[in-house]
Amino acid sequence: MLKTLGSQIREFKKDSLLTPVFMILEVIMETVIPLLMASIIDDGVEKGDIHHIYMVGAAMVLIAALGLLFGVLGGKYGARASSGFARNLRKAMYENIQTFSFSNIDKYSTAGLVTRLTTDVTNIQNAYQMILRMCVRAPFSMICAMVMAFAINAKLASVYLVAVIFLGGCLALIIRQATKYFNQVFEKYDDLNASVQENVSAIRVVKAYVREDHEKKKFKKASENVYHMFVKAESLIAWNTPLMQFTVYACILGISWLGAKMIVADTLTTGELMSLLTYCMNILMSLMMLSMVFVMITMSMASARRITEVLNEEADIRNPEQPVMEVKDGSVVFDHVNFSYKKDAKSCVLKDINLDIHSGETIGILGGTGSAKSSLVNLITRLYDVSTGKVLVGGVDVRDYDLDTLRNEVSVVLQNNVLFSGSILDNLRWGDKNASEQECKRACELACADEFIERMPDKYHTHIEQGGNNVSGGQKQRLCIARALLKKPKILILDDSTSAVDTATDAKIRKAFAEEIPDTTKFIIAQRVSSLMNADRIIVMDDGCVSGVGTHEELLANNAIYRDVYESQTAGSGDFDEKGEE
Known part of the structure; x- marks a missing residue:
């Protein structure tokens, strides 16, 4: 699946590589700022060195500006990569659908194909952008913040480990339960699209039989099914925010209490405590970002499978290796033809057809x-292939012709x-x-x-x-x-x-x-x-x-x-x- 989808990135590989690079540079800039803040407090404010405050403050402004620039560039390249990826997916699916024979088309509903080309691709686009940006930014930010926190004070930083383990476990449970509902949502989307498509395409029949109320009820039912599935999933995800806030405030309280004791004991400076509190927010917000990324990826997995099905679907009817490029005349011969629409069908639709039709008849x-009747003539244009026997046009088996040549x-x-x-x-x-x-x-x-x-x-x-x-x-x-x-x-x-x-x-x-x-x-x-x-x-x-x-x-x-x-x-x-x- 990943190989199939990855092959559609094509000309947007450069943008896909530049996005995480700029995200990493942005994180580095953000990680340096708390250290400079600590330096301003410890070496500037407490010592009354106004020159140091100006120098470090100017450095912070420069680093913040660089961080902003890297963030903007990451957003720009990430948007280009994800939008281009979505465009290629839609194009590849549409082109592959054009090659399908009728037997391939029969496997999918029209509404299902429309959902794949619209909603599913949009989900993949959003997930891909988050993978390029947040999937790189969040873990790298958390690792950098943890390293810096342990470098400042390993004892206080251990509070973060407890918080990460607790919050990570809770988020894993939430994602696991929400995934089940998101996987079911897209099947409901197919039903919703089918309801709209049938109503619009058959609007004359609907009005002729005064069935507007029936169609409204049918649409309402399909819409409510999507609504209920999303409510269940979003209700679980809604726990992310209160859990995050609880963990953040608990960390702040723990670090402030332990940090105050250390400052009194003269084993920690005020600037270092401020840096640790800033890193606390960085670590836990990164974990929160990761949880949202996993939710988005989980949602997109169902879409990815559905898109891959269409991309990997191979047409049952294809050109031979050395096709015949000319149809000699319009003669048609059915030679002991048997045909069924499904390979495992118990009985044939056409049974032992033998006909010899001359050109011009x-x-x-x-x-x-x-x-x-229609099944018989569909074999002439090779919209379907015979189960046994053969159909000859111009004295040549239709399976030996180039498809475009035959159908033209x-x-x-x-x-x-x-x-x-x-x-x-x-x-x-x-x-x-x-x-x-x-x-x-x-x-x-x-x-x-x-x-x-x-x-x-x-x-x-x-x-x-x-x-x-x-x-x-x-x-x-x-x-x-x-x-x-x-x-x-x-x-x-x-x-x-x-x-x-x-x-x-x-x-x-x-x-x-x-x-x-x-x-x-x-x-x-x-x-x-x-x-x-x-x-x-x-x-x-x-x-x-x-x-x-x-x-x-x-x-x-x-x-x-x-x-x-x-x-x-x-x-x-x-x-x-x-x-x-x-």
Whole structure:
């Protein structure tokens, strides 16, 4: 874990090294000042030497100024090191998340990843700054003060040892108990973020069903869980201050009582007693600082583990050592393919799939909910890897391709598509960032999106809100189809992507595909038989198996599932989940 996190310090190593150096120099300056104070009292005030007082006073001012300078520089470099470290952690996590396959993403909730990128990184940033500054300053200050105290008077300084042992034991108990609660807090943060995310993303559903009160209660419960955990932890940590004050005042009383006796016995000077009292505060405040550092480090340990999980997560799907960099054509072969989402799954989602699809064919895919239609096409772009068997595109196993090369030759349009904030042109150019405005317009004509774009005030420069909330479902689907066409792919997959489009527009889009991109292999997953009946072949899926393959007429004659769906739809009430009897 430490090695993984430490590798992200990178260009901030210099700042990370300079911070403790300046902290040590600051402590040295602070340690010298009590000795000078003792000298002023013993050799200046008591002897009436005003010249000595001026000289030593000037030295104290100079040393205090140096201490201030070193403290400021330590703070500056510490802030740069910790902020840079946090930046690198966020960047490294985000970049690694981009490499995840769907199976990797399935291990984490969205809210959990957001918490790791925000709250957890902030905790690590704060802890790292305290490690660089307080973890060096506090123990070094305590050691220097103890050495100086024992050098002045070993008998009186032994009081500090008793105080340190007592306070250290109490703080260890407090930290141990508080740690348990801090470790649980971040799990509660995930629940809190999940509540907010669900509510905001599904706000239309919440309002449509008048469930605002329910969502408020859910958020309140998640918020109260975080609150209660923090209260328990902070209630324990609150004991730090009274224990610290009790120990400090007890030390002052003990040293003053014993020191007064020694002064009377002429074995200790007044200046030395003043120095010992100053060192008392230094020692115990250093111990207090250490306790707070340990609390912060303890809090950050849970965050460090969560961040390390993401950084060490290796993508299940990676490029081979010598990848194929060119896709020859759009032919697709499924050779005895079995697939399950989890390696230890008892049953497969896809079972013994054997298909041979030629380049340029239009393939329809029909099936009920849960028949694994989308799972089948996800294997083509290698969003998941097959469990057994193989999928070949252009005559090459998809596992042998460079991932970017393969996916650049395959365009996928989903039922629930996403548009990004920006103009219509900005969204279209996700398909081809170098596409001209004329090429974008042509793609929109093929997808029948030009009809509504031309009616907009700014046409192709119209601003699209995040998620495409200012366009309808059908308009969003047509824009996404146009975006996919701009890639000029060898394979085009339409995963129920015309479900929000009227039948006439659907027919226009299919006609445009047949005329404009005849060499592109097209997979069309649809719920309407009318969308598929003109396909070269139609695949009927049933419970992860291929129930039948053929033309519309062949399946009507030979496949009971297809025939029942067709008859029910032409009768006006098609339901794909009502299967025919074979």
